Amino acid sequence: MTSITYGLTKTEYEYNGKKRVSYGIAVYADAQCEDTAIVVDFISDITPDKAVLTELVEQCNALELSKEHLREIVEDFITRC
Numbered sequence: 001m002t003s004i005t006y007g008l009t010k011t012e013y014e015y016n017g018k019k020r021v022s023y024g025i026a027v028y029a030d031a032q033c034e035d036t037a038i039v040v041d042f043i044s045d046i047t048p049d050k051a052v053l054t055e056l057v058e059q060c061n062a063l064e065l066s067k068e069h070l071r072e073i074v075e076d077f078i079t080r081c
Helices: 050-062 067-080
Strands: 004-015 018-029 038-047
Touching: 004 038, 004 050, 018 050, 018 067, 038 050, 038 067, 050 067
Parallel strands: none
Antiparallel strands: 004 018, 018 038
C-alpha cells in the first residue's frame, strides 16, 4: 500500500530586480525514507505566508487525506483567505 505525505515547497521568483518567495504543497508517495519519496502531485505559488500553509500541510497529514483531494484543498484554502 502506498503511503501519502504532504509537504511544503518553496519557490523564489525574481522579476525586474525584485525578489518574491512563495510556498506550495507537494504530495509524496512512500516518503518514509527521504531518498525514496516520489512527488506524485504538487501545486506551487499558493501563498507567501509560510506559517499558514505549514498549518494546512500538517492538517492534511494528520487527516491522512488522499492525494485526489489536493486541488480541492487548495481551492478551499484560497477561497477562505
